[in-house]
Amino acid sequence: MHIVFFAHPTFLRHQSMPRFAQMLVEGMQARGHQVELWSPAAHLVRLPAPAFLKKWFGYIDQYAIFPATIRRRLKAWAPNTLFVFTDHALGPWVPLIGQRPHVIHCHDFLAQFAALNKIPESVTGWTGKQYQAYIRRGYIRGQNFISVSKRTQHDLHQFLSVRPHRSEVVYNGFNQIVEVLDPTQARARLGEHTGLDLELGYLLHVGGNQWYKNRRGVIELYNAWRSLGQISLPLLLIGTAPDAALQQTHGQSPYASDIHLLTGVEDQLVRWAYSGATVLVFPSLAEGFGWPIAEAMAAGCPVITTQEAPMTEVGATAAFYISRRPATDEAADWATAGAQVIQQVIELASPARQTVVAAGLVNACRFETTKALNRIEEIYQEIIQSFEAA
16 A cells, blocks of 8 residues: 555654654554655744744644645655545644545544533633634544544544544554563662652552643542551652642642652653552543553553543453542542542452453553554555545
């Protein structure tokens, strides 16, 4: 096959989307397909200017200059070339492809719902709403879609006005190395790099400041668990630098000295963190997939997460579940109930913990990169065959 992948520009400094795109590119190249990666170049955005102007310069690079480049390049590619949009947020470029064979990968529609005032926890301004509508007008013209979870597929269908030619679910494949490391050694190595005493274990969360990651809820769970007074383990929150709200929640905790907000952590350290953790606490309010659940299990770490899709899709029967944090005064009761689950996992005797870890490892096999790429390749080929038969 001839495949052209569309990806976000590197100047946006995204992390997960470039990794996903690179996984697709390298995977299809390894399978013998002719591949190109198209993304907007930094023209105006590289000029010296205030931050607010650079943002608008970036939009011009993406939605004014790059479309002209696409139209010019399209002339050189055969009619049966498959055009792959690695994220539905690249929707504005979809109409440029016209009736050529294509497929759109979908990750989550949280920004789309927020722009329609359907998520109380996330408020979108007027310009943000216009931008999300612009994206939506593009991807709804697509005909073939691959979603990373059944929940994402369900959300996609709410936005489509007509039934697509094809809508498939392919769970994510690991886009970086995840392996089981000796917990004692992992704690020692992580401790050396952070200066923390992690010998007895720790609670772990991995994620950014997005509203749905519920980092505040992680600290609330930790506070409630520590108040049980049975054991003291530190909490590590690995991710982007904390925002003001998280800093305030952290500062108000009576156990603040044991809560460590780690930023700029390299991938290898994250792998050590997973393997050395006593438990991953991942009480997300929503997700498109929920990478840390699969990564933690693949590293031999028990997982506590929210009992809602897609977290339940990823965790299956191998995770421990708590309810979704309520947006009311009932949050304290939620934290108390969640603390009991944390204590349950921490108190697991060695044989029982080994059983949990083994179940997680088996579950994580569902997300092997080769399996995901094999299924994606099949779908790509079937789309091309359908186009050629038409």
